[in-house]
Amino acid sequence: MSNKIPLTVRGAEKLREELQRLKHVERPAVIQAIAEARAQGDLSENAEYDAAKDKQGFIEGRIQEVEGKLSAAQIIDPKTLDAGGRVVFGATVDLSDESDGKEVTYQIVGDDEADLKEGKISISSPIARALIGKEAGDVAEVQAPGGVRAYEIVEVRYE
Structure with missing residues (x-):
């Protein structure tokens, strides 16, 4: 069984932009930084070289992680959903807090896309x-x- 990761169209675009x-x-x-640090000679006590190699490891790991997420992505376009007014992945929901009446709006997205702000x-x-x-x-x-x-759910939109 393949383990699909739900992503909105915008979330997939952001991951592709990050990968690029x-x-x-x-x-x-980072390859340039490693070459410059290498040119300084003795690598055993070269902090710039060590830092550049560490950064290279991080970048390569993140590339693999993003590629993995994109290959396992199930891209969902909220505009094409027909969920009969029910809250589903990708839906935008207007809520009213029953304790104080404050209204908030949330879109339900994948873990990588979540941003409360x-x-x-x-x-x-x-x-x-x-x-x-x-x-x-x-x-x-x-x-x-x-x-x-x-x-209280005030409105459910697919946008």
Whole structure:
């Protein structure tokens, strides 16, 4: 069984951009840094060489990680979803906190795409797990650090 990683179209684009930057900017730069450090002579006490080799190891590892994620990606375009108004991966959900009436909007995305400042929450987060399968008018209860929070689903969009 292949283990697919759900990604939105935008999340896949960001990973591809990172891969391009790593392969075509970061990798050549670190190779150049290693060559310059090597030219300084004795490698046994050359901190620049050691640092450049460490950075090269990190870059190569990240390239493999990103390539692996992209090859296992199941790219989901929220605009093409027909989930009948239910909250699913990729959906954007408007919520109202039942305790104080504050409204928040979240898009449910893959783990690599999650960014709370952008309103993107991971599919594996407690709030996303509580929302999945519900629809507008439903109440989702989320176990938060300060106790259980209840959110009413105001609207579900696929954009």
